[in-house]
Amino acid sequence: VTADASVARELPDFLSDRTPRRTPAPPPAPPASGRRIPGEAGLWVFLLGDLTLFGVFFIAFVVTMSAQPELWATSATALHDWPGMTNTVVLLTASFLVARAVSTRGAPRVRARRGLLLGAAGLGVLFVLVKAGEYAALAAAGITPGTNLFFTYYFVLTGIHLAHVAIGIVVLVVCATRLPSATPSFVEGSASYWHMVDLLWIILFPLLYLVGRLA
């Protein structure tokens, strides 16, 4: 038995019946600079790409405005400030809740984090409802994407943004339901996506509702 054991010890793992030793991988060393990417690095390629795409849309909107300032000035007055302003405050509050969910750490706080993420998702649903009400009011006034170029831009830009909000709501709900097993990277990535949705609306609101009126 002793000789067998000695032979087995000298054989490589795949020839012996020993279970290969599995040592847990050491945690990645923190960067020397103390700085790190929130969420996955690849997500930021998408986020910055999406921001740039919207930036190009914003430039196209303003270039077209410079060609038809009268149309922009009269069309923008048909939009009411209150739904846009309400939605801005709603998204900002949702971003605040998401930021708190990322900052709140530790296993005993899972319920609090889940509540914050679901609260933000609920505010996202409120945004969609306010936007739907705004679309319905414009449709009742006979205003559609085909009314003129200003409203084509308005419906396309807010529609694409609304799709982003809808995706963000799903991401937040998935993130909340996966706690506490969701990795910090997944939670931060979801939060970054939601903040991007908020950030885009922060520029869309003055561009569509306010700047056109001053054209």
Added chain:
Amino acid sequence: MIAQAERPEPSANSFRSDLTLLLVLALTTVLGVLVVEAHVSDSARQIWVSVILGIGFAKAAAIGVWYMRLRRAPLLLLGGFLVWAAAFAAVLVVLASMTAGRS
């Protein structure tokens, strides 16, 4: 040893700063609307367009730096984001202020 980036901020401090940012952003949104309503037929509309768009991009940058936690991101990512905000803000402010007041 815990790296500085992974060291959580004191909870009360980060709550206060997150809440302050929310209040400032919400307040500037309301003020922006009030300013536009007061100056819609003003001769200085070009200036107000620049102010409104400039504040909009400053708010977007604040969301990125603070809520997205980019202030603790690698300088390349933080710089890329700030360049995005500054470049598009500059182009839009110039284009929009050239148009404002022409109608």
